[in-house]
Amino acid sequence: MRVLMLGWEFPPFKSGGLGTYLLGFTRELNKLGVKITFIMPYTGKKMNYDFIEIIQADGIESIAIASKLTPYASPTRAFYNSSGKTSTIASVYGWGFFQEVEYYNMRAVQIGSLVDCDLIHCHDWMTYPAGIALKRILKKPLVVTLHSTEFDRTGNICPNPLITSIERQGLLEADLVITVSNYEKKQLVERYGIPDEKIYVVHNAIDLDHYKRVPIEKYLSDKVVLFVGRLTIQKGCEFFLDAAKLVLEKVPNTRFVIVGSGDLMFNLIQKSIELGISDRVHFVGFDPDVRKYYSIADVFVMPSVSEPFGLTALEAMACNVPVIVSKQSGVSEVLRNCLKVDFWDVNELANKIISLLQYPPLHIELKENSHREIKRFRTWRNVAAECIELYKKVLS
C-alpha cells in the first residue's frame, strides 16, 4: 500500500504533539508494509529517515516565514497577544500567513500529483485544500486526521472563520475522518455537522523507549509542579497560575515550572507578578526535550480548556509523575489512574495539587498505578494497525 501523506511538521522540526505523533505513527506504518511519501513545508533542516520519504515543499523564500507555518500561528491569536494593547493582525504575522498556507498547498498539489499512491492522508487543516485537490486529480480516496480543531485552539473564543471553513470543507470532502478521541469526535459532529458514521476514533499512543526519566540533579528540595504546553488559550495555563496562587497559600515551599512558549507568555508572566507569586513560577520557554522537566516534577498538570488528546499526560506518566488532567480532554477518557478536574475549577485543581504534595500515600499509589497503566498502554504499532484497517475500509 502506498500513501501520500500531507502534514506541516516532522521531527526534528516540530512545535507540538503532531511531530511526535507522526514520527511514531509513520515508523510503525512502514514496518507494517505501508510506503509513505510525506510532503511538508520547507524547513531548512535535513531529514533522512529510512521508513518515510519526506519532500519539503521547496520554493518558499525564507526559512523564517516557512517556520511560522503551524496551525497554531493563525492571525486570530494575535488578538490576545499583548495585555491591554490592541495588536493588529498585520503587525504580528502580516497577511502573509494565509498566502504561505496557500503557497504550500499549491506546491503540495504540484508535487503530489506526480506521486503514485493508493490514497491520500492529510493531517490538520493546513493541508486540507491540497488534499481535496489531489483527491480530484489523482482520483484516489482522501483520509483526513483531525488532531485539533480551530475551536480547540482558540478555546472557542473568536475562532477564525476562514480556518473553520477550511476544516469543515476538508472533513466533508474526506472519504473517512480519523480523530484522536471520542471527545473530539463529539466536537466534529456538533460543531461541523460531520456524519457520525464517517468518523473513526484512533487514540494516540506513547513511545516508552523515549519517554522515561533521565538522570538529572535536582538541587532544590522544593516540590515541583509542572506545566508543559504552548502558552495559548487552549492549554489553560492561566488556570495553572490561579491554582498555583492557592497552593502556595497552603504549601509555600512549592515551585511551579512552565515549559513552553506562545502568544500568551507575556500575559502569563504579568499575571504571575500580579498574583505575587512570580518568585515561585518559572517560565523556561520552549524546549524540544521535556524529559528533564518530567524527571524533577512531583506533579504534572494539564489544565487544557479543550484538548483533543493530550500526549503530555502520557509522557509524564511514563516518566513516573502523578498526573492531573482536565476533563475537557481526550486523554481523560482513556486513563484511569490519574486525577481529573474541570479546567475552570481552580479550587479543585489546587485541592488536588495540595493533596498530592501533602499526602504521600496518594502520591506513591498514583505514581505506581499510573506507571503500571502506562506500561500496558497502546503503542504506535496499535495506532498504525488500526489506521491500516481504516485504509482498507476506504479502499474497498
Add this chain to the structure above:
Amino acid sequence: MTELCFYFQVHQPLRIGKFTFFDIGSGKSYFDTERNKTYLARVAKKCYLPANKLLLDLISETDGAFKVNFSITGVLLEQLEAHFPNVIETFDELLNTKCCELFGETYYHSLAFLISEREFIEQIKLHKKALKSTFGIKPKIFRNTEAVYSNKIADVVSKLGFKAAVTEGTEKILGWRSPNYLYKAKDAPLVLLLRNYRLSDDIAFRFSERSWSEHPLTADKYAYWLANTPGDCINIFLDYETFGEHQWPETGIFEFMRHLPKEVMKHKHLRFSLASELIKKIKPRDELDVPELISWADIDRDLSAWLENRMQKHAFEEVKKIEKSVKKSKDEKLLHEWRLLQTSDHFYYMCTKWFADGDVHKYFNPYETPYDAYINYMNVLNDLKNRLSKA
C-alpha cells in the same frame, strides 16, 4: 430435616460530602445530607419498602412457615429515623410476626475491631441500645461488618452474651468441610453459622447474568438445589439491596422471592429457621480455628477490599491514632463523627484492587476514583484533628 437460614444485611453509609483542603478549619459539615437522603429515598423505594411488604405477605401466606433474619446498622437506623420513619415501621411489622430476627453488629458498620477491643465493644453496645430503643429487642446472634471474623472476635463477642456469630463459609477456614453444618468457635462458647457462598451468590450475583448456564434462575429450580444439598442447615446470606437494587425489579428478583417459600415447602425436609431457633435445634459438628481475619468480600475473603493499599492503610491508621484524644475530649459530637468516619464504606471507596476493571465497587460510590475518595477523607480527618487540637 435441613434448616434454611435466610439472612439479609441492611446498610447504607453516611457518605462524606465534597470537602477540599481549603475547607479544613472552616466548620463546614462533613456529611452530604442531601445526597445521602437522595440515595436512601431511592433504596427505600426500590428495595426496603417493596421487599419488606413482600416478606410480610410471605409470612402471612405461609402461616409463619417462612422466616427471615436481618441485621440493620445503626448508621442506617439513624438516617431512617430522620428521613424515612415509615421504613422502620415496616421492619417493626416484620418483627411483630415473630418470624423475623435481628442480629447485633457494630453501630457504625465499622472495622472497629482493628481500632481497639474497647472501641469494638462500645460500638456493639451502642447498636444493642439502638435495637432496644427502636424495636425493643435484644440480639442473640452477632454479625460483624462484612462478616469479618477470627478466634479473637469470637472470644470478645461471646463475652458480650452473644450465642452465635455469622461468617463466610470459605475453604480458607473449612478446608474439606461443608458450610452446611454448625461449627463451634475455638476456645469460646460461640456457635458459627457459615454462609453457603455458592447458593448465596447464585442469587446475589448470578441471578440476572445471561451468560450463566443456569439463567434464568427460577424458584422451583433453586428450591430443588436446596433440597439436594446435604447438611443440617443452609445459610443464605445476602445484602438486602440485592432485591431491587443490585438486581433490578426487571430481572424478576421479586417474583423469584415471591414463589420461593411455596417451592421450598414442596420439599418436606426443608424448613425456614430463625438463627436463634436453629442453634437450639442442631448441634455443632466440629470446631473452627480462625487465627487470621476473614470476611465475605470479593474473591479473596479477607480485608484487602478495605485495608490493602497505602491510602487505605494510612487513612485507617490516622483515624485509629486519635482514639484516646477523641475520647478524652468528652465532646459527644466529635466522638460520633469520628466513629462515622470509621464506617467501612469510606475505605472501600479507596480500593484500587478492582479499579482497573471498573468492577462491583461502583455501587452508590460517590467518587470518580479511589484517589478522590482518599483526598476527601483525609481532608475531613484533618479537619477533625484540627477541632480536636482546639477541644
